[in-house]
Amino acid sequence: MSERYDCTDPEQRAEGIPAAGAAVRRGEIVVLPTDTVYGIGCDAFDANAVASVLAAKGRGRDMPPPVLIPTARTAQGLATQVPDYAQRLMERFWPGPLTLVLKAQTSLHWDLGETNGTVALRVPDNELALELLGDIGPMAVTSANTTGDPAARTVDEAVAMLGESVEVYLDGGPAGEGQPSTIVD
Numbered sequence: 001m002s003e004r005y006d007c008t009d010p011e012q013r014a015e016g017i018p019a020a021g022a023a024v025r026r027g028e029i030v031v032l033p034t035d036t037v038y039g040i041g042c043d044a045f046d047a048n049a050v051a052s053v054l055a056a057k058g059r060g061r062d063m064p065p066p067v068l069i070p071t072a073r074t075a076q077g078l079a080t081q082v083p084d085y086a087q088r089l090m091e092r093f094w095p096g097p098l099t100l101v102l103k104a105q106t107s108l109h110w111d112l113g114e115t116n117g118t119v120a121l122r123v124p125d126n127e128l129a130l131e132l133l134g135d136i137g138p139m140a141v142t143s144a145n146t147t148g149d150p151a152a153r154t155v156d157e158a159v160a161m162l163g164e165s166v167e168v169y170l171d172g173g174p175a176g177e178g179q180p181s182t183i184v185d
Contacts, residue, residue, distance in 0.1 A: 004155065004169040007033075007128050016170050017128070021135045023167040029053050031144045031158045032132060033172035034068070035125040036097050036181050037151035038158045040166065041068065041141030047111035050140045054113065056165035058147040064113030065142035066099050066120035066181075070133035075121050078138065080105055089184060095125035097181035112140055122181055128172045143180065153178045 005016025020030045027049045029042045040056060042049035044067045053065060069075060072090040075082055079102035082090070086100050104119040112119070124130065133139060143151035144158040152158035155171035 002159075002164055002166055002169060004159070004171060007170050007172045013128070016168070017132055017135065020132055020168040020170055024049075024132075024136050024139065026167075027052075028167035029056060029165065030132075030168040030170065031152075031155065031162065031166050032129050032141070032170045033126055033155075033175040034129050034141070035095070036176040037153055037178055038144035038155060038175050039068070039129075039141040040144040040158070040162060041065070041139040043136065044112065044138040044140040045108075045110045050110075050112055052165070053140060053142065056162055057142065057145065059142075061113035064115045064120075065140040066122055067112070067138050068122055068124055068129065068133055068141045069138050070123065070130055072123055074123075074138065075100075075102070078105055078108065078119055078121060079103060086184075090123075094123040095130065096123070097125070097176070097179070098122065099181045099183045101183065101185040118185075120183065126172070126175075128170060132170070151178065151180065 005012045007013040099122040146161045
């Protein structure tokens, strides 16, 4: 049975973030707010968990999830190189609704899907998401919805679409503007 935490309540937040972190460490999937929409995510380095995220959405490996990271500095360890233009964009727009597609480190042992050797990275501008990412590290996160449906802006919308496929729901109130992040490839 899924757990749900109202993270607008300090006591539930204090319980919810560790519960979500523990779920991610066990290879389970969680829903969390971001600065744009609610996201469904897991440990970026757990191939089975990534497959579970894609299955919950009804999405194939041909649409790999982006990876949310806690700081721009984390990008240096996940990408083979960060070009000057990407560095300038990070400095100006992170944290925020900008996703950068970069060449992935070949030494990383992960399977996000059919990435063609790239990784889409983003630092969300959401305190709750950043706290979770700071605790557990990079997460494969995509919009919390089933393929073809609008992205969830509330945890109730996410629950209605994803149900028991998610172990922990973190409710941070309405998410962002409901617009997906801008992707620079």
